Amino acid sequence: KQTFAVIGLGRFGLSVCQSLIEEEQEVLAIDNDEELVTSYKDLVTQAVIADAQDEDAMRDLDLGNFDHVVIALGQNIQASVLATLIVKELGAKHIVAKAETTMHGRALEKIGADSIVFPERDMGQRVAHRLISHNILNYLALSDTYTLAEIRVANDKFNGKTLAELNFHDQFGLMLVAIARNNDVQVSPPATAIIQEGDTLSVIGKTVDVDRLDEATS
Amino acid sequence: KQTFAVIGLGRFGLSVCQSLIEEEQEVLAIDNDEELVTSYKDLVTQAVIADAQDEDAMRDLDLGNFDHVVIALGQNIQASVLATLIVKELGAKHIVAKAETTMHGRALEKIGADSIVFPERDMGQRVAHRLISHNILNYLALSDTYTLAEIRVANDKFNGKTLAELNFHDQFGLMLVAIARNNDVQVSPPATAIIQEGDTLSVIGKTVDVDRLDEATS
Ligand SMILES: Nc1ncnc2c1ncn2[C@@H]1O[C@H](COP(=O)(O)OP(=O)(O)OP(=O)(O)O)[C@@H](O)[C@H]1O
Numbered sequence: 001k002q003t004f005a006v007i008g009l010g011r012f013g014l015s016v017c018q019s020l021i022e023e024e025q026e027v028l029a030i031d032n033d034e035e036l037v038t039s040y041k042d043l044v045t046q047a048v049i050a051d052a053q054d055e056d057a058m059r060d061l062d063l064g065n066f067d068h069v070v071i072a073l074g075q076n077i078q079a080s081v082l083a084t085l086i087v088k089e090l091g092a093k094h095i096v097a098k099a100e101t102t103m104h105g106r107a108l109e110k111i112g113a114d115s116i117v118f119p120e121r122d123m124g125q126r127v128a129h130r131l132i133s134h135n136i137l138n139y140l141a142l143s144d145t146y147t148l149a150e151i152r153v154a155n156d157k158f159n160g161k162t163l164a165e166l167n168f169h170d171q172f173g174l175m176l177v178a179i180a181r182n183n184d185v186q187v188s189p190p191a192t193a194i195i196q197e198g199d200t201l202s203v204i205g206k207t208v209d210v211d212r213l214d215e216a217t218s
Numbered sequence: 219k220q221t222f223a224v225i226g227l228g229r230f231g232l233s234v235c236q237s238l239i240e241e242e243q244e245v246l247a248i249d250n251d252e253e254l255v256t257s258y259k260d261l262v263t264q265a266v267i268a269d270a271q272d273e274d275a276m277r278d279l280d281l282g283n284f285d286h287v288v289i290a291l292g293q294n295i296q297a298s299v300l301a302t303l304i305v306k307e308l309g310a311k312h313i314v315a316k317a318e319t320t321m322h323g324r325a326l327e328k329i330g331a332d333s334i335v336f337p338e339r340d341m342g343q344r345v346a347h348r349l350i351s352h353n354i355l356n357y358l359a360l361s362d363t364y365t366l367a368e369i370r371v372a373n374d375k376f377n378g379k380t381l382a383e384l385n386f387h388d389q390f391g392l393m394l395v396a397i398a399r400n401n402d403v404q405v406s407p408p409a410t411a412i413i414q415e416g417d418t419l420s421v422i423g424k425t426v427d428v429d430r431l432d433e434a435t436s
C-alpha cells in the first residue's frame with residue numbers, strides 16, 4: 001500500500017484527499033487553519049495543524065518517507081515554493097504541486113516538483129475550447145499533431161447512415177473507436193454500424209481532421 | 219462569429235478569456251475589482267467594472283444577446299447564484315458556471331445554467347487517480363463502464379514483442395487505438411507493431427480491463 005500526504009485543504013487539496021480516501025488509501029492531511037483541520041479530521045487517516053514553511057514541523061511529520069506528497073497551496077505562492085523545497089530536501093520520492101501561473105510552475109519545477117498541475121488554467125482552456133468548437137465534448141492531446149476526441153453529432157446529416165455508406169475513414173481520415181448512445185457504448189464499431197443525431201463519436205487522428213469532423217457534425 | 223461574456227477574472231475566468239482571445243474570439247470581461255479590470259483591459263475586446271449581482275448593470279451590458287456567458291465566480295457563492303439567475307432571466311442562450319461544491323452545482327443547475335464546471339474538484343480527482351493507478355496518464359470516462367485511457371508501459375515485460383505475440387486484444391479485452399513513442403503517434407497499430415518500455419498506449423474498453431492493463435504495465 002502506498003502512503004500519501006496532502007498539504008493544504010483548499011478546494012483542490014480537499015478533492016485529492018476525498019478521492020484518495022474513496023479508493024481506500026491512507027492520507028495525512030496538513031493545514032495551518034485549525035478550523036479546517038478539525039472539520040476534516042474524520043475524513044482522512046490523520047489530520048495535523050502545521051505551517052508548511054516550518055522545516056522542523058515538516059521533518060517531525062516524516063514527510064520524506066511518504067510515497068507521494070501533494071502540495072496544494074495556491075494563492076500563497078511563497079508558502080507553495082518553500083514547502084516544495086522543504087519536502088524535496090527531506091527526500092520525498094514523488095511531489096505533485098499545484099501552480100497558479102506559468103512562472104510559479106517553472107519555479108516549482110526547478111526546485112524539484114515531479115509533477116505540476118494548473119487546475120483553473122487547464123479547466124479554463126478546456127471550457128474555452130469546448131465553447132468555440134461546436135461539439136467537442138472532451139479531448140486528449142496525444143502529441144502535437146494527434147488528438148483523441150469525443151464529438152457529439154448535432155445534426156441529422158449522418159442520420160441512419162452506416163459507416164460504410166458514409167465512407168467514414170476515407171472522408172474524414174479518422175479512426176472511429178466508439179459510438180456512445182445514452183449510456184451504451186459500442187467499441188470498435190463495424191462498417192455496418194449506424195450513426196444517429198445525438199450520438200457521441202470517439203475518434204482518433206490528426207487534430208486538423210478532428211476539427212473538420214467537428215465542423216461537419218455541427 | 220460567436221460572442222462571449224466572462225464574469226469574474228479569477229484564475230479560471232482569466233484562463234477562459236486568454237484561451238478565447240488566442241482563438242481570435244470577441245470577449246467582454248466583467249469584474250467588480252477595478253484593479254483587475256484595468257490590468258486586463260488590453261487583453262480582451264472590452265473590460266467593464268460592474269457588480270454581477272446588479273440586475274440593471276447586467277441588463278445595460280446586454281448579456282442576454284451573447285452566445286455564451288461564463289460565470290467564473292467561485293468563493294462568493296451568493297454572487298455566483300444571483301448572477302446566474304440574472305443572466306438566465308435576461309435570456310442568455312448558453313450559460314457555463316463554475317461551482318465550488320456539489321450543492322452549489324445543483325443550485326446553479328436548478329436556476330438554469332447549461333453547463334457546470336468544478337475545476338479544483340475535477341483536477342483533484344484526476345491527480346488522485348493518477349497517483350493511485352501506476353501508469354494511467356490521462357483518461358476519458360465514456361460511460362459508467364467504458365473508459366478511454368493513455369497508459370505508460372513502465373516495465374520491460376512487453377519489450378520487443380508484437381501485438382500478435384502478446385495476443386493483446388484477447389489477453390486484455392481492450393482495443394489498442396494508438397502507440398505513442400516520443401512525439402510520434404501510430405494510430406490503429408497493426409498486429410506486427412512492437413511495444414517498448416516507455417511507450418504510451420491509448421486503449422479503449424471496460425474500465426475494469428483498463429485497470430488490469432495498468433497493473434500489468436507497472
Ligand atoms: N503555510 C501554510 N501551511 C499550511 N497550510 C497552508 C499554508 N498556507 C495556506 N495553507 C492552507 O492551504 C489551503 C489552500 O490555500 P490557498 O488559498 O493558497 O489555495 P487556493 O489555490 O485558493 O486553493 P483552492 O483553489 O484549491 O481552493 C488553505 O486551506 C490554507 O489554509
Ligand SMILES: Nc1ncnc2c1ncn2[C@@H]1O[C@H](COP(=O)(O)OP(=O)(O)OP(=O)(O)O)[C@@H](O)[C@H]1O
Nearest residue numbers: 226227228229230249250251269270292293294297
Ligand atoms: N459580485 C461580483 N461581481 C463581479 N465580479 C465579482 C463579484 N464577486 C467576485 N467577483 C470577481 O470574481 C473573481 C473570482 O472570484 P472568486 O474569488 O469568488 O473566485 P475563485 O473561485 O477564487 O476564482 P479562481 O479559483 O478562478 O481564482 C474575482 O476576480 C472577483 O473580483
